[in-house]
Amino acid sequence: MNVPAIRVMIVDDSAVVRQVVKQALAADPSIQVIGAASDPLFALEHMKKQWPDVIVLDIEMPRMDGLTFLRKVMSEHPTPVVICSSLAERGSDAAMKALSAGAVSIITKPTMGLKQFLEDSSNDIVQAVKAAARANVRHLGGGLAAANQAAVSAAAVRPKLSADAVISASPGGGLGSGAGMVRTTERFVAIGTSTGGTQALEAVLTRLPAVAPPIVIVQHMPERFTAMFAERLNSLCAIEVREARHGDRVIPGRALIAPGGKHMMVARSGAQYTVEVVDGPLVNRHRPSVDVLFRSCAKFAGRNATGIIMTGMGDDGARGLKEMFDAGSPTIAEDESTCVVFGMPKEAIRLGGAAQVLPLGRIPEAIMQSARGG
Numbered sequence: 001m002n003v004p005a006i007r008v009m010i011v012d013d014s015a016v017v018r019q020v021v022k023q024a025l026a027a028d029p030s031i032q033v034i035g036a037a038s039d040p041l042f043a044l045e046h047m048k049k050q051w052p053d054v055i056v057l058d059i060e061m062p063r064m065d066g067l068t069f070l071r072k073v074m075s076e077h078p079t080p081v082v083i084c085s086s087l088a089e090r091g092s093d094a095a096m097k098a099l100s101a102g103a104v105s106i107i108t109k110p111t112m113g114l115k116q117f118l119e120d121s122s123n124d125i126v127q128a129v130k131a132a133a134r135a136n137v138r139h140l141g142g143g144l145a146a147a148n149q150a151a152v153s154a155a156a157v158r159p160k161l162s163a164d165a166v167i168s169a170s171p172g173g174g175l176g177s178g179a180g181m182v183r184t185t186e187r188f189v190a191i192g193t194s195t196g197g198t199q200a201l202e203a204v205l206t207r208l209p210a211v212a213p214p215i216v217i218v219q220h221m222p223e224r225f226t227a228m229f230a231e232r233l234n235s236l237c238a239i240e241v242r243e244a245r246h247g248d249r250v251i252p253g254r255a256l257i258a259p260g261g262k263h264m265m266v267a268r269s270g271a272q273y274t275v276e277v278v279d280g281p282l283v284n285r286h287r288p289s290v291d292v293l294f295r296s297c298a299k300f301a302g303r304n305a306t307g308i309i310m311t312g313m314g315d316d317g318a319r320g321l322k323e324m325f326d327a328g329s330p331t332i333a334e335d336e337s338t339c340v341v342f343g344m345p346k347e348a349i350r351l352g353g354a355a356q357v358l359p360l361g362r363i364p365e366a367i368m369q370s371a372r373g374g
Helices: 015-026 040-049 066-076 092-101 114-120 122-133 197-205 225-236 290-300 318-326 344-350 360-371
Strands: 006-011 031-037 054-057 081-085 105-108 188-193 215-219 240-243 254-257 263-269 272-278 305-309 331-334 356-358
Touching (some): 015 031, 031 122, 040 066, 054 066, 066 081, 081 092, 081 122, 092 197, 092 225, 188 197, 188 290, 197 215, 197 225, 215 290, 225 240, 225 254, 263 290, 305 344, 305 360, 318 331, 318 344, 331 344, 356 360
Parallel strands (some): 006 054, 188 215, 188 305, 240 254, 305 331
């Protein structure tokens, strides 16, 4: 059975970028470049004749800037968009605006040595397009913040390490100290997400009251993005949201987001919980890794922590959620119906780590229920 090729439109005012990206994508038999336009207005004319499955888009362009074009596409004909821009390299403000508008992923390109960079990153570009083509963007045009994009840069294939590289499991494969811990009033929620997670987290956290239980979060996101993402959520939410710092208390009304480029774990001191922000190798090709966070929850919190895995590509967090489940934690996986990419939750469900499977809209209620020990 022949699988249709992924149709791609490239929109960039640089002839060099159009040429190199087109060559990189055309070299993959599963991708068909249907057009390359120097600005969004030319692209729209072309796309009226044949609509692409994925758009590779620059931000700085003549006649219409990329962000305006992105918002127009998402409101009229939601389509996965990969941002390829030097603005994302110089500062993350434009990149965060693009992600908020609905971009699926970001590739940062330098201002110098552009041609060589694009040639060296051709595999990253191909993988980003393939990942975008699998994204579920059917809700984007309706303005729903349920789930629509990710701040995940394309990554080169690296050795896939488990959480063992950062934190050892409890004796008995996760059934150790966590499972035997007595319930305390210090209960918290651990959330892991990736592709589609930025808007999914916004949809969840903005619906929580100021008295919400403590929350610790791993969102796959590069360095520099997490602080700005946390600041944006903090401006929208009743709870405090910020990038985690080593030693931060896990307290009610606060959500801590793991810094990009660092792992985050919870630790217990008496009846209190804190976070540890540490260096370490990539786990499941990610840093921060959801598996690292979830394993620490299983090991040091057990039934005192609720684990939630949401939209994301791959399987990071699936084994960790199973360890939390085995340690007595209430566990939740996001339902396929609201996931941008049903990868991480699907694998967690397959492993038997999810006690409940809930659509995104019911997760805030489940978080508040967890604070009552439900």
